[in-house]
Amino acid sequence: MKVSHWLIPLALATAWPIQSLQAQTQEASTQAPKLVVSIVVDQMRADYLTRFEDLYTGGIQTLMSEGESFINAHYSHAPTYTGPGHATIYTGTDPRFHGIIANDWYDASLKRSVYCVEDDQVTPVGSSSDAHRRSPKNIRSTTWTDELEWATQGKAKVIAFSIKDRGAICAAGHYGDAAYWIDSDAGFVTSSHYMDDLPKWMMRFNRSNAPSSYMTGSWDRLLDVSHYDALAGPDQSDFERVPKGAKSAAFPYDLKAMQSAYNGAFKSTPAGNTLLVDAALVAVKAEGLGQDDITDVLAISFSATDYLGHAMGPRSQEVMDMYLRLDLDLKHLFESLDLLVGKGNYLVTFTADHGASDNPMQAKADGFPAELWAPADLEAELRVLMHQAGIDNDKVLNLSNDQIYLSSREQNLAVAVRNAILGHPAIAEAWTWEEIRLSPDPYAQLRRNGSDKRSGQVFYALKPGHLAYGPTGTTHGSGYHYDSHVPLIFMGKAFNPQAMHNERAYIRDMAPTLSKVIGIASPSACTGNPLWVSPANK
Template sequence: MRRFYFLFTILALLCTLSMAQEKKTKPKLISTFPANVNRPKLIVGLVVDQMRWDYLYRYYSRYSNGGFKRLINEGFSAENTFIPYTPTYTACGHASIYTGSVPAINGIIGNDWYDPQSKRGVYCAEDTSVTTVGSNTKAGLMSPKNMLTTTITDELRLATNFKSKVIGISLKDRGSILPAGHSANAAYWYDGQTGDWITSSYYMKKLPAWLEDYNKIKLANKFFDKNWNTLYPIETYTQSTADNVRYEGKARGEETPTFPHPLKLYAGKNYEMIKSTPYGNTITLDFAKLAILSEDLGQGSATDFLAVSCSATDYVGHQYGPNSIEIEDTYLRLDKDLEEFFNYLDTKVGKGNYLFFLSADHGVAHAPTFMEDNKLPGGLYSDSKVIKTLNTLIEEKYNVKKAIVTSKNSQFYFDHDAVKAANADFTAIKNLAIETLKKEDEVFDAVDLNNLANETIPEQIKKAITYGYNAKRSGDIYYLLKSNYFDGGKTGTTHGSWNPYDAHIPCVFMGWNVKPGKTNKTYYMTDIAATLAAMLHIQMPSGCVGAPITELTHQ
């Protein structure tokens, strides 16, 4: 018995010593993560519609220290950021920036497209199940339902269990709705018929009181009274061509497309016209400040997100072209507006407490007549003329009437039912159309979208077409025009191609956790959402194909 107790005592002592030794030698686990995930109080995303990358530097010497210069010098710029898909349009750009995805996945393949099932055109943000809130027009019959994936703004809401506030603001409905995402607290856009900021019943039943009061001011009228003259003496606009050239479009009521533009013509009558002046950007950013103040953005326990799009740059650019005095003046005025906006954020939210990023939905081509005047490649193409020719050839050879229903986003849509009813060979019809298209002087190439893998075109262009192709919404044939050719009129310009003038966009971050710097590594529009997700420690959007800008996230 004594021996048993002795052995028990020895075992107990050995166990105690062993535990003591283990306790002494076992490494102490130290958490490398803070108790709370560090995030900014507010994120502000600014998409400048139709802003070519080179505008950051083209007018740099004329920018103030507090606007674009501050953004470039205090921020981090991914200088070589491109749109990875084609066509490059407004809705696609806004959706892809915020989803981190491409049209093939998020479904926004253009501002509008043709739906073969319903045999009608579809607008990217249309929704007849909702009603307009804020006016008695149909401008509010909109929602994000056509966008098939989540956005970074949706993911922020999910990550904070919907404590984060998300608001979208733009003159254009699509520039507000798509960035704000599916779960936004609000998206507001401008109704050109009434001069009011409105929304839809998708978000709310009634405008907030602060917005109802703001709409009573009819701020557009005050800017119309100013007319539009150049900010500085017109002879100092040396980065632009002359004020009156043949490629500039005249505004309604004007005799020539020259300064000063008589905006008083529109006061109280045509509120839509404010969009085609730099004051449209001023109104947008002023409204953004009011939203920050009225909704206490950046003042809560969770990170809020304000998605803003300045659309006036697009309207001005389409009408006058990127080498016009009008576009130079628009960017010089936007620079001033940005300076005021940054100062407001510094005061209201606090410098270092907000994360700001700037990008664009697309760039723009020089006007074809401008290119012609300077002996550069470029010209016009008639889409409708080619469709008429193709339909005649197809009917003569295959007995199919109006085989091509329409053309949208550089794509031809065929009437599959008519082809089937005629018992015609659809592959042969497409081949005829493609070969005929290739003979057009303005056409660079044409491809069968259902046989894209076997097409002999440069891989970069093939990838861009693939990323822009959605099986349920895209057409049957995609045609590529030569550099700086497009379907349009003799004045103004447009965008939509894979070329760098349309696809090379700015991408600059500034503020919270951002150190000044730049990278010339190639990045893509889709990387913006992925970068935000990495910085915020939240999930990427559901269709995200982008990757974080590591030079920024590893700072």
């Protein structure tokens, strides 16, 4: 934590509730760990835990056998994307209050789309690319990692890693020491929000562990093909997209050739996960994480699972193999932390930012109700319906994130648009902004939780299994079970090993749970509930 971070913009400082300011010291908590290891696996569906359970022998197996599991954990907002998911994990609230309503959203005043962690007031560090002008300024609430910094006078060390900038930035919050993300050429980079120069250990790491250095040899199945045929189906399918840089969508993959063809190819391979674990362990040693009684934080968001998941879908042998290899990377991480920090001295949280749908054409071929629209076609067809209903095209500013931005908040216009688009066969439901505000319907509430003043005036949900996407691979974003249901496991001495909870839990409950275990205030806009009861109150 560098001192300048404490020069908080006045508006933000005064907006924080009194409770944050009062929590100036980390309350003595006998349960507080020396280190919290916060793991997010991008696009990990909850069923990846159970489907491959018998084949996990490493870190995922340890989490499942030694951790306390909430097997019915969901997001309480829609749309479900990486930015909103990570912000919810760390702020303990929905986009309604943390403000990260999507990865990108339309800004009517700027007349353009804005990216959730863009910030032209900061400069890149470790690279000269403007693509790394990134900060957490769009996150409207504190994170539990911010509250930890407040409570320890900035003495807690909070360091976050991800391939994606937003995966690291949401974890480090406003006042964390560092968020590192990947530039395909330069390696790990950050921005002037956090520091002026990369630390020496990170410069050394970037020299010795360039992303391309991980792309050697071939990537083939870890286990016998029979396991994959049984749990994922055939390797070759019409519903997979060739990963960028590869020549086909089948094992084995020539990693060096892939990387030569495309410098970001490592992002869609297991190398993208191994790279993060290696960097994180160097940080633990170099920064002395978990070496004193003040709780530190190591956050890792594994992004390769999302890049590969988008290309291949949940029923691919490649995605299955990546999880089996992530299991081994996590084994290496936990065994190393046992030595560096001490078994029992660190707490692990394990979750995902969203799930993923099946490929609609694959589902349809198997007889399931599913349909696919090219995104541009869906928008054009919705615009035709609105035009036919007498709505002037000039009044429809933008369609994005299952929302329609209109030229005014006039209720009659929103109702007319809602009625018009309900005529489209892909659309299951549509609501005006007024309706999602007032409706007790849980699906309207998902949209309410997922929206704020940055959102449009009309909201819609496609039917289950329906996607606006390309013909191969898959995506996520709905409020349905396949996108909202994710793993949620806590492992550490404060939790009950092997306890399994069936009742519904929400990912927004993670931050207040950790706040309670550590003994700090919950984030400023927290709406979740602690899932942990201190032994004294049992």
